[in-house]
Amino acid sequence: MAAHIPKLLSIAGSDPSGGAGVQGDLKTFSALRCYGMAAITALTAQNTKGVSLVHPVPPAVVAAQIDSIFADIEVDAVKIGMLAEPAIAQAAADSLARAGARRIVFDPVLVATSGDSLSSAGLIETAIARLFPLAALVTPNLPEAAALLGAPAASAPGEMVEQGRALLARGARAVLMKGGHLPGEPLDILVEGESVQEFHGARAPTRNLHGTGCALSAAIAAHLAQGAELVPAIRAAKDFLARALGAADTLALGGGRGPPHVLRDLWKR
Numbered sequence: 155m156a157a158h159i160p161k162l163l164s165i166a167g168s169d170p171s172g173g174a175g176v177q178g179d180l181k182t183f184s185a186l187r188c189y190g191m192a193a194i195t196a197l198t199a200q201n202t203k204g205v206s207l208v209h210p211v212p213p214a215v216v217a218a219q220i221d222s223i224f225a226d227i228e229v230d231a232v233k234i235g236m237l238a239e240p241a242i243a244q245a246a247a248d249s250l251a252r253a254g255a256r257r258i259v260f261d262p263v264l265v266a267t268s269g270d271s272l273s274s275a276g277l278i279e280t281a282i283a284r285l286f287p288l289a290a291l292v293t294p295n296l297p298e299a300a301a302l303l304g305a306p307a308a309s310a311p312g313e314m315v316e317q318g319r320a321l322l323a324r325g326a327r328a329v330l331m332k333g334g335h336l337p338g339e340p341l342d343i344l345v346e347g348e349s350v351q352e353f354h355g356a357r358a359p360t361r362n363l364h365g366t367g368c369a370l371s372a373a374i375a376a377h378l379a380q381g382a383e384l385v386p387a388i389r390a391a392k393d394f395l396a397r398a399l400g401a402a403d404t405l406a407l408g409g410g411r412g413p414p415h416v417l418r419d420l421w422k423r
Contacts, residue, residue, distance in 0.1 A: 160188040160379035163223055163255075164372065165216075165246055166235030166263070167196040167208070173413030174365030179233055182372040185420045186394065188379055191227070193219035195246070196238040202364060202408030210238040213245035220246060224253035231257035231379035233372045234289070240280040247284035257378040260289035261371035262298050278302055286325035291384065293371045294321070295332040308333075311341060311352075318345030330374075330388060332367065344388060351385055353392055358399035362412035369416050370395050394419075 162183050169175035176192040183190030195216050199207035223229060232255050237243040250258065262281060278301060286292060299317045300307040302324075308314045311333070318329040328346040344351040373391035382390065398414035405415050 160230045160376065161227060162188050162190055162372075162375055162379050163220070163229050163232045164190060164192045164235065165195060165220065165232065165237075166192070166368070167198055167238065168194050169198060169200055169365070171201045171364075171408065173202070173407070174368045175235060178365040178368045178413060178416065179235070179372040182369050182394075182416045183376055185416050185418075186373060186376040186380075188230075188376045191223055191229075193223065193246075195236060195242050202410035202412050204410070208238060210242060213241040216242050217245040217249045220249035220253070224249070224255070229253075229255060231259070231375040233375040234258065234260045234285065235368055235371070236263040237277060237281065240276040243277060243280040244284060247280075247288060250288055255288070256290075257375065258285075258289045259291045259293060259371050259375040259378070260285050261293045261367055262302060263367070264298050264301055282324050286321075286327075289327065290378070291328045291330060291374065292321060292326045293330045293332060293367070293374070295367055296335045299329075299331060307335065309336070311343065314341075314343045315345060315350055318343060318350075321345075322347075328384060332370070334366070342388075342392070344385065346384070353388060355392060355396060358396070358402065360399060360402045362402035362405070362407075362414065363399075364411045365413040366395065366399070369398060369414055 164176045164179035167175045169177050180190040197209040296307045303320055308317050314331040318331045321329045331343045333341040340355045342353040370391055373394045374387050377387035377390045398416045401415035401418040405412055
């Protein structure tokens with residue numbers, strides 16, 4: 155009998171440059187020995203220099219993609235990224251709830267690394283109301299957490315914890331506050347119930363950070379799909395991302411901000 159291969163679904167936008175979105179997620183899943191699938195929420199025109207167009211997929215089409223996967227294939231974990239507009243978030247939430255989806259990691263993608271907006275008005279409210287209760291983990295960076303709360307971005311670890319708890323109060327079950335925007339060595343903080351767990355790292359000497367958040371949340375989902383508990387999954391995902399960032403410059407991709415080299419370990423074998 156064949157060994158079980160973890161199967162993951164990415165619900166996110168398409169990045170034609172391959173660094174973020176569903177393309178980045180599928181590479182990360184493969185690098186971690188998982189089978190990746192994708193329901194596309196939006197088509198974008200972007201490269202390492204920025205985003206020039208966002209074309210949302212009709213919500214009914216997003217729902218049909220998700221429904222078709224769950225009707226046929228066992229999904230071990232789900233990673234949610236860019237949703238673009240409220241109706242898409244609603245459609246995705248409805249489909250995941252119908253399917254009884256498990257191990258959902260929600261990365262609330264609102265702005266690209268380049269600074270370009272990837273969401274429309276009303277998305278935040280819908281995401282909080284419909285997706286927070288479904289997700290095992292929400293993974294905002296500091297600007298995203300600030301947008302979700304309508305507050306200034308956290309500027310210190312204590313504020314990160316406060317905002318994480320505020321997101322728990324809005325329905326999240328666990329929040330990983332990603333602190334890469336703060337100066338100094340990067341610090342992420344997991345806030346879950348009454349507990350707080352810090353994850354320290356070393357800052358990679360690279361500008362190639364496009365899709366870093368996508369890679370981290372996809373890697374967490376992959377480790378959850380493989381049976382890891384939340385804290386070990388985050389720790390393993392951060393180790394994976396550190397290696398990918400350390401090799402990012404070897405891709406020599408484009409004239410702007412390229413992605414981490416998430417296939418580094420796979421290509422070395």
